[in-house]
Amino acid sequence: MNQTSGHNSAIPGGFGIYLHWPFCAAKCPYCDFNSHVRHQPVDQARFAAAFERELAHFAELTGGRVVNSVFLGGGTPSLMEPRTVERLLNAISRHWTLDDQVEISLEANPSSVEAERFRGYRAAGVNRVSLGVQSLQDRDLKLLGRLHDVETALRAIEMARDTFPRLSFDLIYARPDQTPEAWEAELNRALSLAADHLSLYSLTIEEGTPFHTLYHAGKLKIPDQDMGAELYELTQAVTEAHGMPAYEVSNHARPGAECRHNLVYWRYGDYVGVGPGAHGRLTVGVNKLATSTERHPETWLEAVETNGHGMIENVGLTCEEQGDEYLLMGLRLVEGIDLERYEKLSGREMDENKIDDLISHGMVERIDATHLRASREGFSVLDAVVADLAS
Ligand code: SF4
Incomplete structure (x- = not known):
């Protein structure tokens, strides 16, 4: 890959590229992300070609910049074959210069099939993986609609640690019936497994999800506000005691191990958003542009094949x-x-x-x-x- 040590001095916060892979093996009942289940195999070569075209389109607006971070998110990007990931990363490398400290992250689910692809992703250039572990309790993984169990998650964590220089995993807390004692024990176990970064989200009930329906029908009880606050405080105390304090509301890292891609967002840097339903913020001339693309995967695909991009919004922010x-x-x-x-x-x-x-x-x-x-x-x-x- 074409790499250099460089800075985007004109853009405080740096420059990142986000690619959205919009497919999942199943839809989790709490999830309101732009993720879709397809019962037929997805034509990855066709999607990869569309990603390449849309990247080329955005490169015309932002060519010559140094990329500090690439993030393959979703959906479930670990459903991508390593060859697909390689095509996308090669396209980025052709259009932009990669900083020699570039972070290339991929979100992965801990199923055994996906873990088998880890070596292929690493060979393609991925240097950080973010695993959607979500819980270290089998009962709660079932409740959250996850397809893996704890044993599979532990194997995936081990394999990811052996394969990638950097690793993070996500957990969801404030789950139904979760007591502070149970969360503290689970969090301590997670910290003993963690490398240098953890994302700890409290369960939120999003409109339009099955959990929203169940919650409003009184069939799903989550911790009330006071208990939520207690669990949040406990999370801060336990992670601080382990040297992994919060650097953002839900993200914890050892100093220096913060997720560079998310820092681009939170430091209000520039980022290209490619793929169905991706958002971007781009400084072009004196303007800061807000971009977004068509959310529906196949509609986005056809738009890119026809127009070279799937953008539905491209406006200057006041x-x-x-x-x-x-x-x-x-x-x-x-x-x-x-x-x-x-x-x-x-x-x-x-x-x-x-x-x-x-x-x-x-x-x-x-x-x-x-x-x-x-x-x-x-x-x-x-x-x-x-x-x-x-x-
Ligand atoms: S795997 Fe992630 S993106 Fe896919 S449905 Fe579940 S929570 Fe949503």
């Missing part, structure tokens, strides 16, 4: 929108936001009285004269904090 997005993203990070950058993006200074008011309520903290972050309490009501600062 200064105010950019300021709001920077707040929304940056305040998720423990490192917080740069008030001078906020001013440059939004074209206005942040109201000092509002900051002082939120500080007096324990919601935000000043790091220094120009940096601000949400407090731990502020993290739990982040949307309200952002709305307050942005108003």
Whole structure:
């Protein structure tokens, strides 16, 4: 691969490329992602060709930039054959220059079939894998509709550790009937298996999902707000004690092992979004463009084959929108936001009285004269904090 040590000095936050593989073996009942189940084999060569075309389209807008991160997300990208991944990464390498520290991540599910492909992904250039483990309890894996069991997940973690320089896995907590004691034991076990990064999400009930229907019919009980807060606090205490504190609301890492791709989002960098339902943010000239593509996989495929891209949105963001997005993203990070950058993006200074008011309520903290972050309490009501600062 064509690599160099370089920087996107004009783009604070760096530059990443996201590819969305929209297929899954089954739909999990809590999931509202753009993921689809197909009962016939997916024509991967045809999809790969469409990804190549859409990448070429975005390269025309962003050619010459240095790529800090590539992320293959989904859906379930580990349903891709290694050959498909290789084609996509080769296309990226042809159009852009890869930083010599480039992070190339792939989301994988821990089924045995997918784990067998790990060596092929590594040979294609993937250097970080993010495993959707979700639980270390068989009962809860069934409840979450996952196709793997704990034993298979443990084997996949081991195989991933042996294959990739970097590994993360996801767990979902605040599950039905989960007690703090049970979560603490599970989290300690996860930390003993983890490399240097963990994503720990609390279960949320998303509209349009089977869990939403069950929840509103009273057939699914999840921990109430107080218990949710207790589980969140416990998560922070246990991960901190293990040297893996949160660097973002739901993401934990040893210092230096933060997911570079997600940092591009949260530091409000630039990213190309390719594939069905992918979103992008691109600085082109004086504009910051918001792009998105057709969500339905086969409709996207046909659009790309006809037009060279599946974009359905390509609009310049106003200064105010950019300021709001920077707040929304940056305040998720423990490192917080740069008030001078906020001013440059939004074209206005942040109201000092509002900051002082939120500080007096324990919601935000000043790091220094120009940096601000949400407090731990502020993290739990982040949307309200952002709305307050942005108003
Ligand atoms: S595997 Fe992931 S993307 Fe696919 S349905 Fe389950 S949660 Fe959603």
